Amino acid sequence: MSVKLTEEMLSALPDARGHFGAFGGRFVSETLMDSLMTLEKEYNRLKKDPEFQARFDKELADYVGRPTPLYFAERLTRETGGAQIWLKREDLCHTGAHKVNNTIGQALLASFLGKKRIIAETGAGQHGVATATVCARLGLECHVFMGAEDVQRQSLNVFRMKLLGAQVHSVQSGSKTLKDAMNDAMRDWVAHVDDTFYIIGTVAGPHPYPMLVRDFQSVIGRETRRQCLEKTGKLPDALVACVGGGSNAIGMFYPFLGDESVELYGVEAGGLGLETGKHAAPLCAGRPGVLHGNRTYLMEDENGQIAATHSVSAGLDYPGVGPEHSWLKDIGRAHYVSVTDDEAMEGFRKLTRVEGIMPALETAHAVAYAIKLAATMDKDQTVVINVSGRGDKDINTVAKLEGIEI
Amino acid sequence: MSRIEGVLKTLKGQGRKALIPYITAGDPHPDVTVDLMHTLVAAGADIIELGVPFSDPMADGPVIQLACERALVHGTSLRQVIGMVKEFRKTDDSTPVVLMGYLNPMEAMGYEKFADAAKDAGVDGILTVDLPPEEADEVAPLFTERNLDAIFLLAPTTTDDRIRAISEHSSGYVYYVSIKGVTGSATINVEEVAAKVNHIHELTALPVGVGFGIRDAETAAAVGRVSDGVIVGSVLVDTIARNQADTGQLKRALTDLLHPMREALDSLAS
Ligand SMILES: Cc1ncc(COP(=O)(O)O)c(C=O)c1O
Numbered sequence: 009m010s011v012k013l014t015e016e017m018l019s020a021l022p023d024a025r026g027h028f029g030a031f032g033g034r035f036v037s038e039t040l041m042d043s044l045m046t047l048e049k050e051y052n053r054l055k056k057d058p059e060f061q062a063r064f065d066k067e068l069a070d071y072v073g074r075p076t077p078l079y080f081a082e083r084l085t086r087e088t089g090g091a092q093i094w095l096k097r098e099d100l101c102h103t104g105a106h107k108v109n110n111t112i113g114q115a116l117l118a119s120f121l122g123k124k125r126i127i128a129e130t131g132a133g134q135h136g137v138a139t140a141t142v143c144a145r146l147g148l149e150c151h152v153f154m155g156a157e158d159v160q161r162q163s164l165n166v167f168r169m170k171l172l173g174a175q176v177h178s179v180q181s182g183s184k185t186l187k188d189a190m191n192d193a194m195r196d197w198v199a200h201v202d203d204t205f206y207i208i209g210t211v212a213g214p215h216p217y218p219m220l221v222r223d224f225q226s227v228i229g230r231e232t233r234r235q236c237l238e239k240t241g242k243l244p245d246a247l248v249a250c251v252g253g254g255s256n257a258i259g260m261f262y263p264f265l266g267d268e269s270v271e272l273y274g275v276e277a278g279g280l281g282l283e284t285g286k287h288a289a290p291l292c293a294g295r296p297g298v299l300h301g302n303r304t305y306l307m308e309d310e311n312g313q314i315a316a317t318h319s320v321s322a323g324l325d326y327p328g329v330g331p332e333h334s335w336l337k338d339i340g341r342a343h344y345v346s347v348t349d350d351e352a353m354e355g356f357r358k359l360t361r362v363e364g365i366m367p368a369l370e371t372a373h374a375v376a377y378a379i380k381l382a383a384t385m386d387k388d389q390t391v392v393i394n395v396s397g398r399g400d401k402d403i404n405t406v407a408k409l410e411g412i413e414i
Numbered sequence: 415m416s417r418i419e420g421v422l423k424t425l426k427g428q429g430r431k432a433l434i435p436y437i438t439a440g441d442p443h444p445d446v447t448v449d450l451m452h453t454l455v456a457a458g459a460d461i462i463e464l465g466v467p468f469s470d471p472m473a474d475g476p477v478i479q480l481a482c483e484r485a486l487v488h489g490t491s492l493r494q495v496i497g498m499v500k501e502f503r504k505t506d507d508s509t510p511v512v513l514m515g516y517l518n519p520m521e522a523m524g525y526e527k528f529a530d531a532a533k534d535a536g537v538d539g540i541l542t543v544d545l546p547p548e549e550a551d552e553v554a555p556l557f558t559e560r561n562l563d564a565i566f567l568l569a570p571t572t573t574d575d576r577i578r579a580i581s582e583h584s585s586g587y588v589y590y591v592s593i594k595g596v597t598g599s600a601t602i603n604v605e606e607v608a609a610k611v612n613h614i615h616e617l618t619a620l621p622v623g624v625g626f627g628i629r630d631a632e633t634a635a636a637v638g639r640v641s642d643g644v645i646v647g648s649v650l651v652d653t654i655a656r657n658q659a660d661t662g663q664l665k666r667a668l669t670d671l672l673h674p675m676r677e678a679l680d681s682l683a684s
Contacts, residue, residue: 025548035517035544037473039569039594041576181479187470194472199595201571298517298544299470311491312522313469 026215105397131186133165135209210253211330214301225259432643440490458676466515598648
């Protein structure tokens, strides 16, 4: 069901108003419009500025540790008995996840724009840690908004952020999770719009965020494409990535969008099962609406109130998704699927035991689906999993699920 | 002429300023909202801004966030809010009502259905906090066709070009957000507000209502001096929160709050 997307079509997206087809855009209160338009203008200028790009590349190489390896998971492939399974090792990035590719890019933008105060939202705390890290690196003041519920669940990451010098604001409103953290970050931004840069952690939010986060994360797909050609002599047959807001997935997919033969699979959090309503899979089971500055697939009730989400993985526990994914779904270029909490845990155990690589619980969703997919494919085909992060942060959650006290 | 235009024109003829209270529909309970609307009118309201509760009110401070939560506990939906206006209209067909809220509940209902139902109920204007005119191509014409006023926000950060463009998309009045911040957060700097509002008057012929940061007779008068109307929100909603247990007492408290503002505004009339 692949769709041919030409170079021309792709470079025209998003359009001048930040739309990906019917999705995206800029739905914010008036106070923020001027800042967003300035950011868009400045980003479009810096994107073509050799000095900015050289600085970004240097940070990715020397600070983040890029390029990350493309690793052949030989034992997993043998046990699965289908396509060759390769792993793009974003878990080896500094701070343990792909998130830092984006935070370093946005923090540099902030520096070039002369903004000294940084705010960010976080769910699991990975984006918060990545932001606090680059703020320490660049000498910027850092405020992280985190739902009170998540502050409890992810106390280790809260402590990491504090060690890095960030101020963590516990958000008491609404469901006290990621979406509410994002609301409060937006509210803070409205109040400090003159001196503050908002580093959004995924490809969501108002234009130009979905575009610029995609651009910063696209280094994942560009490297993967080159490494695949070097190591296997051809393009991969399928790419698999987990989808929370969708930044690691779009970073992997984007450089392959024009390659018709490459099938793209985004894996959402199926939670306790789509039929239970307790999940975080807006692309699989939601409908289009407007939240956090853009139009996209959402989980909502019949009155347009945003629904509560559930996932074993805090980083996927979000009722929306980046607008470019909504577009890719509607035009049929990418497939969006889900796996349950239990299947993800199975994927976590499998990769840990068979390859000695402990994935983040977010990533474990991609692993679980890729194993199912590879089993249906031929031995001469290849599947690449984006290993978006490592699982150390999830040890407490895993232990709890297994009834073990650490 | 729309009901909003008519009211603002009459006030202007009298040299008076509009008093525009905001409450969240369904707070503290859907059953009392219509009663509270009549109370506001009796206490001197010229136009009512009726908030449509939303689960994620990104532009609101804690006071209105909590009001949304109280309303949503009782499942207050956009349909019900429209029903409240219909009920209100049974005994008041002169006070304009503006629905103020976020886009998603309208999108979920369907824009055409929403516009029809709002018109039928006697709603006069729609103010959508997270809908800048750039994104309103599809929605705004549905309002205009039905003679519903589309009211857009102006902010301290709005450039002159945008003030002109936004005013062109607006009817009824434009709403100037007096502070950089969410509802109920900061105290206003009256001189800055006056300068900006005077400037806005140079760029548009539409009446200018000023909201955010008006909490008593003194701030109402100071802002009323330079604008065509004052919008009072968080301080009313806070009063609702503190008197939610006793509707009689709540109505007295709201009246006690609005009355001095009405008098202060009217004392400006020359
Ligand atoms: C390791 C990891 N993968 C994936 C995600 C989900 O985010 P996104 O879909 O933007 O990649 C997170 C978010 O916290 C994460 O920490």
